[in-house]
Amino acid sequence: MNEPDTLGASLTRTGISRRSFLKFCTAMASLMALPPSAAYAMADALQRTQRQSVIWLSFQECTGCVESLTRSFDPTLEQMIFEMISLDYQHTLQAASGTAAESAREQAMKASYGKYLLIVDGSIPTKDGGVYSTVAGISNYDMLVETAKGAAAIVSVGTCSSYGGIPHANPNPTGAVAVTDIIKDKPVMNVPGCPPIPSVIAGVLAYFVTYGKLPELDHLNRPKVFFADTIHDRCYRRPFYDQGKFAKTFDDEGARNGWCLYELGCKGPTTYNACATIKWNGGVSFPIESGHGCLGCSEPNFWDKGSFYQPLPTPLADNAPVIAAATLGGIAVGTVAAVVSRKHQADIGTKEGK
């Protein structure tokens, strides 16, 4: 499964022409916003490189991230698995099961120790000894720590492994944490999203295979090339925001005219992702194009930031009881102040009378 094999040899064996290979490299370079010359560099590097060993660990997750990747259009999953990487362990996609599956992971770790890429989706439960999610009787925590030791780098795919995600949401009953909360001594790249855009997952993997390192990251360890701009910055409805034209409901005239969804709770202005540019389903559309606001799923704690339909500038809490109590308190203190002042006024009046 993990035989040393250059990508060039693999391509020759499968009968893929150099033209097709260059087209693929150009598409990847374009996706990553690399200069045109990078396509040739990428082709040259990939020809000579060994297929990258990848171990994919799925922890406390819903398999949405893997589902997303299997819908990747450019490159396709087939291209990824058979041309660029050697996916040595992924318990949803691999044919092996039980002891044979775990054996595949151990063999891959041994064969490429210090060189393999570790991909993680799902958060890691830490409460009660991590018993809330186990694979082959091994807790997610233990498996992550063990597998991370021999990894060249780690890619946290999805919001759960990047920030804890939905399992981390209040009250976080399993003590779910992100990969970066546990692994401190390895380069970790976060590719958040619930799920992440398939092309983004594929693009960052292509970059790592080509250059042998992670791309430039932002303060939340996200690849800048995909997470530098907000959805709002790149949204095709942005001109309506600038004009002050907003849909008030999902079926009013503004909604039908395609006006900005800010008043309907769109989190586009505070969400950094490439949905508005790369889009989904092979570039067909993204949620805002379908008439629904952005949920902000690629941001930390997106589940605990109030309703998805609550506009960004509004208060998060129901302040009515606090305001009522404060008003009553103010009335009480004001009345006492007035009584004291009136007494003082009376005293002054009495003195003036004398």
Place this chain on the structure above:
Amino acid sequence: MDLLQFARGPALTWAFAIFVFGMSWRLLGILLLKRRPDYSEPRHATSWPGAIKLIITRSWPRREFRPRTVFGLSVGYIFHFGLVIVVFGFAPHIMFFRSLTGLDWPNLPNAVIYISGAITIAALIIVLGRRLTNPVMRLLSNFDDYFSWFVTITPVVTGMLAVAHLGARYETLLAVHILSIALLLVWFPFGKLMHSALIFISRGTTGALFERKGASI
């Protein structure tokens, strides 16, 4: 909890609480003060028309003082109107008020808001410059004047930066903008910004007194 969550959550809750507490305390403390007995014969049966009349007439300079006050008054009016347009005309602000009161009204085009915001900032800088350069005004000014100016201009500046996405990430700018509003709300009842409510009480009281005495308003 990130900065925006803090601003939209506990910061605003505490600011609202302090604002309404302070406003009710101060307004009630003043309104319940004992009135001096007036033993003179009232010239008019009702005095409230005089209160309203004086509130209006005192909002406009008297002819004899006009040359000396027209500049300060004009700049003052400009930034007050600018603030009203920005605060009550901008769509996200209307959303904010709607979430608190349930009231809704149409928003102004963003271009109008941006221009009003820029004019308001310019006018506020001019009034500060005038306060700093005029020896008499500088002598009369204290911390309250300068801090009230600061908490007034800060939300306008941070709001403009948030809208333009200038200087930091939008979520940070929005959080700072909301925090600056929280600061304004906290200071409002206890500083000179309270004039926005007290000006009507003081002028109304004087007007009612003048009406009763038959004085010219």
